[in-house]
Amino acid sequence: MPAAAAAAAAVVAVVPQHLRRITGIHITPTSRGSAVVVTALPGLGKLFGGAGRNKDRQKRAKYTAAAEELLQLLTTQQASQQAANARANELVEVLLTCEGLPFQEQLLGPGPWLVFFTKGSPQLWKATFSAGKLLNASNAASQDLDPGSRAVVNRAEYFGRRLYVTASGTYEPLDDDASSLPAAIQANISSGLLHVLGLDIPLPIKGTGQFEVVWLDTNLRVFRSSGAVSVQIRQQYLADAGLIG
Known part of the structure; x- marks a missing residue:
């Protein structure tokens, strides 16, 4: 389950039924807890969606930085080739964990x-x-x-x-x-x-x-x-x- 859906489902689980009646928010029964909360409280959808996008940006930034450093490392003269090779190995290992980017x-x-x-x-x-x-x-x-x-x-x-x-x-x-x-x-x-x-x-x-x-x-x-x-x-x-x- 995506992080946003899991978080939304957790919110539904802790909101008492009587509170839903008092607020007057109409809740349509659904098997997807996230849909319930987003329908009732639209602002939550933006909150959770923004968190997901921020996580994607952080992931992309991490791998982009590793790729840029590796490119510079491989195309410039290094004082210590042994140290350069070791660092190149580290950066390659980082890039090998890349998943989900376009x-x-x-x-x-x-x-x-x-x-x-x-x-x-x-x-x-x-x-x-x-x-x-x-x-x-x-x-x-x-x-x-x-x-x-x-x-x-x-x-x-x-x-x-x-x-x-x-x-x-x-x-x-x-x-x-x-x-x-x-x-x-x-x-x-x-x-x-x-x-x-x-x-x-x-x-x-x-x-x-x-x-x-x-x-x-x-x-x-x-x-x-x-x-x-x-x-x-x-x-x-x-x-x-x-x-x-």
Whole structure:
């Protein structure tokens, strides 16, 4: 039972029947205690509703602050990388608890997002790439999800831009009515290419992967799959900030 309904029902329980008669307030019998009180005392509805909205704002503010700090942490030089990694882990753990905030699919695109932080081995790429790290000093990984066509392109570099692999396919929310986080997504990879020395060599890459969008805003998103976590930053944000060429 929502907090407002529970609070309203509690009010009904403690108001004596004779007091209702004395006040002259007409009470229509109902199985929903909250409806009784809101009908009798309209001001209570505003009071309880305001409390619920305030709680939602506080929740959103908490996660937004964690996301903003994580974005800055991952994109600025840190005095202690060890301390930065520890703090990043803490912030990721906060975002992993996000539930109930709106899922806005359009924020998944346009353009690629770069993988900046991982925990575990992100399952999303397991059906796509069988070797190499997703992200280290010389190799980068990215993902491009197009909300319009629901096309997906995963990319992993192995020797920088001299040799990289792309895997293409489609994605779809597992719940067509997905409107809140976390949102379950399925990626269906149907083809792949090896790009080397200007050549594009077809690869027999096919597979299906499922993941959850646990946080998504304009510039930062967090995916979770089988306990593994991938934190991605929008490439355009990095370019606008002068962080990539």
